[in-house]
Amino acid sequence: MQQMTLSxxxxxxHRCAGDDESTESFQQAxxxxxxxxxxxxxxxxxxxxxxxREYGVDLSEQAVSAAETPQQLxxxxxxxxxxx
Amino acid sequence: xxxxxxxxxxxxxxxGAGTENFWAATLxxxxxxxxxxxxxxxxxxxxxxGEIDDxxxxxxxxxxxxxxxxxxxxxxxxxSAWALADAGxxxxxxxxxxxxxxxxxxxxxxxxxxxxLENLWRSGPERVSxxxxxxWFYAVNTGQLSIRHAxxxxxxxxxxxQAGGLDAVAQARRNIRKGARLMLSGGFDSSFCPYGWVxxxxxxxxxxxxxxxxxxxxFDRRAxxxxxxxxxxxxxxEEAAAARRRGTRIYGxxxxxxxxxxxxARYGGERGLGRAVEAALADAGxTxxxxxxxxxxxxxxxxxxxxxxxxxxAVFGPQGVPVTVPKTMTxxxxxxxxxxxxxxxxxxxxDGLIPxxxxxxxxxxxxxxxxxxxxxxxxxxxxxxxLARGRGGFNSAMVLRPGTAAPGRTGAAGVTGxxxxxxSGGKRHAADDTVGPGGDHA
Numbered sequence: 001m002q003q004m005t006l007s008x009x010x011x012x013x014h015r016c017a018g019d020d021e022s023t024e025s026f027q028q029a030x031x032x033x034x035x036x037x038x039x040x041x042x043x044x045x046x047x048x049x050x051x052x053r054e055y056g057v058d059l060s061e062q063a064v065s066a067a068e069t070p071q072q073l074x075x076x077x078x079x080x081x082x083x084x
Numbered sequence: 085x086x087x088x089x090x091x092x093x094x095x096x097x098x099x100g101a102g103t104e105n106f107w108a109a110t111l112x113x114x115x116x117x118x119x120x121x122x123x124x125x126x127x128x129x130x131x132x133x134g135e136i137d138d139x140x141x142x143x144x145x146x147x148x149x150x151x152x153x154x155x156x157x158x159x160x161x162x163x164s165a166w167a168l169a170d171a172g173x174x175x176x177x178x179x180x181x182x183x184x185x186x187x188x189x190x191x192x193x194x195x196x197x198x199x200x201l202e203n204l205w206r207s208g209p210e211r212v213s214x215x216x217x218x219x220w221f222y223a224v225n226t227g228q229l230s231i232r233h234a235x236x237x238x239x240x241x242x243x244x245x246q247a248g249g250l251d252a253v254a255q256a257r258r259n260i261r262k263g264a265r266l267m268l269s270g271g272f273d274s275s276f277c278p279y280g281w282v283x284x285x286x287x288x289x290x291x292x293x294x295x296x297x298x299x300x301x302x303f304d305r306r307a308x309x310x311x312x313x314x315x316x317x318x319x320x321x322e323e324a325a326a327a328r329r330r331g332t333r334i335y336g337x338x339x340x341x342x343x344x345x346x347x348x349a350r351y352g353g354e355r356g357l358g359r360a361v362e363a364a365l366a367d368a369g370x371t372x373x374x375x376x377x378x379x380x381x382x383x384x385x386x387x388x389x390x391x392x393x394x395x396x397x398a399v400f401g402p403q404g405v406p407v408t409v410p411k412t413m414t415x416x417x418x419x420x421x422x423x424x425x426x427x428x429x430x431x432x433x434x435d436g437l438i439p440x441x442x443x444x445x446x447x448x449x450x451x452x453x454x455x456x457x458x459x460x461x462x463x464x465x466x467x468x469x470x471l472a473r474g475r476g477g478f479n480s481a482m483v484l485r486p487g488t489a490a491p492g493r494t495g496a497a498g499v500t501g502x503x504x505x506x507x508s509g510g511k512r513h514a515a516d517d518t519v520g521p522g523g524d525h526a
Contacts, residue, residue, distance in 0.1 A: 016151065017148055017151055017152075018146075018147040018148040018149065018150045018151045018152075019147050019148075020146060020147055020148050021147070038148055042152070042214045042215060042217075045214045046213065046214045046215070049210055049214070052210070053210060
């Protein structure tokens with residue numbers, strides 16, 4: 001399976017939680033906290049569900065909530081994909 | 085006792101989104117009722133509705149809010165921002181703990197709920213949005229408004245069909261009396277989707293007439309049911325002294341309120357609307373003679389119309405007070421209907437014009453009403469009575485009083501809506517200390 005990119009994650013999260021023109025893109029701010037980018041826990045829960053569907057990666061809620069930035073979540077998904 | 089006044093209005097109705105759009109259309113007698121277009125209604129016995137056409141939520145709300153909100157919440161959020169802007173309230177005007185929200189709901193977000201239930205059955209639980217957890221809940225508007233405007237004081241939700249729209253605003257007055265400085269209050273409903281439609285049809289009161297000009301004719305001899313509408317209003321309810329200190333415009337005062345229930349059929353089925361009217365007037369310290377206009381519930385169902393007409397004639401005398409039903413231009417908006425009527429009454433006070441009841445031509449025999457039909461009627465603004473009834477026997481009545489010139493000042497403040505209603509200390513009404521049958525404790 002192909003690795004996940006920051007922009008692919010961003011596209012998923014826009015679909016789940018709506019876009020917000022006022023915040024930086026994940027490319028610009030890979031290490032900013034999701035909270036600062038305007039994403040709450042429900043947005044991450046919805047994202048987790050889409051990642052499971054589209055990447056076949058079944059992350060636990062705890063693992064997802066431990067990922068605090070876009071880069072950390074992308075790294076988490078890609079570790080799973082590499083191990084598969 | 086603390087006085088609760090209304091300092092901001094936000095309306096989204098089928099004949100106009102935005103308070104001034106709604107009001108201008110209402111004075112022109114423009115109706116928003118037409119064939120339902122948001123879903124395919126051709127297979128249903130009732131096919132007319134009042135839909136809001138000129139509203140794109142993406143133009144009014146942060147896009148982050150769109151995936152988590154039903155249409156009725158998008159409308160409420162937008163109208164709440166209009167109301168706060170109208171009142172000149174900004175973040176920091178009050179401490180967040182002194183401000184709160186009480187909204188009415190009747191359906192909740194059925195359109196959202198139907199879509200997600202379809203996802204559940206077609207594609208499985210994984211396809212159901214996490215936001216379903218709250219987006220279709222009838223209480224969601226209170227929560228979303230509270231979050232959006234950081235209003236962290238009292239919060240509440242009232243469900244009472246059409247009557248709930250008045251009950252919620254009465255609850256806001258209660259919260260002001262208990263110490264809140266500002267409350268957002270009103271009601272919104274939409275649910276223009278098959279799920280919401282069949283729920284309404286089960287009520288048995290929808291008109292099956294296909295002509296938008298004759299489908300909803302409250303008090304008319306041709307009355308044959310009602311037409312649903314979507315929309316509502318948010319009002320900024322403020323503690324009078326605090327509003328005065330801000331120097332803001334005051335539309336009017338929530339002067340009186342009462343709520344009653346009809347008796348169940350096995351207990352004789354006695355209707356409670358008359359008691360609600362009498363108690364609301366007593367609560368306001370207003371006599372029937374002083375009331376300048378009645379915004380009637382106007383069910384459009386002949387038996388209910390007759391009962392309401394008899395109540396109004398009994399309290400005010402035959403043809404004793406101008407009566408109007410601007411809902412003939414919007415349809416009945418469930419929890420949103422009465423808040424829009426409150427807005428209409430306050431704007432009628434501001435402009436000295438009573439909005440008309442459209443399409444009604446011949447009042448049913450026996451209904452001894454002075455119905456304002458056709459075109460707006462000029463009036464000398466005075467207290468207004470707004471009535472609302474809900475399925476299951478809910479009756480609510482609210483009295484609004486326009487602004488009056490402060491002692492030592494001159495000018496017909498009620499007409500311009502620029503002045504502040506003030507009660508001189510020596511003219512306190514006994515009703516200040518009474519409790520309405522709705523349990524309207526201070």
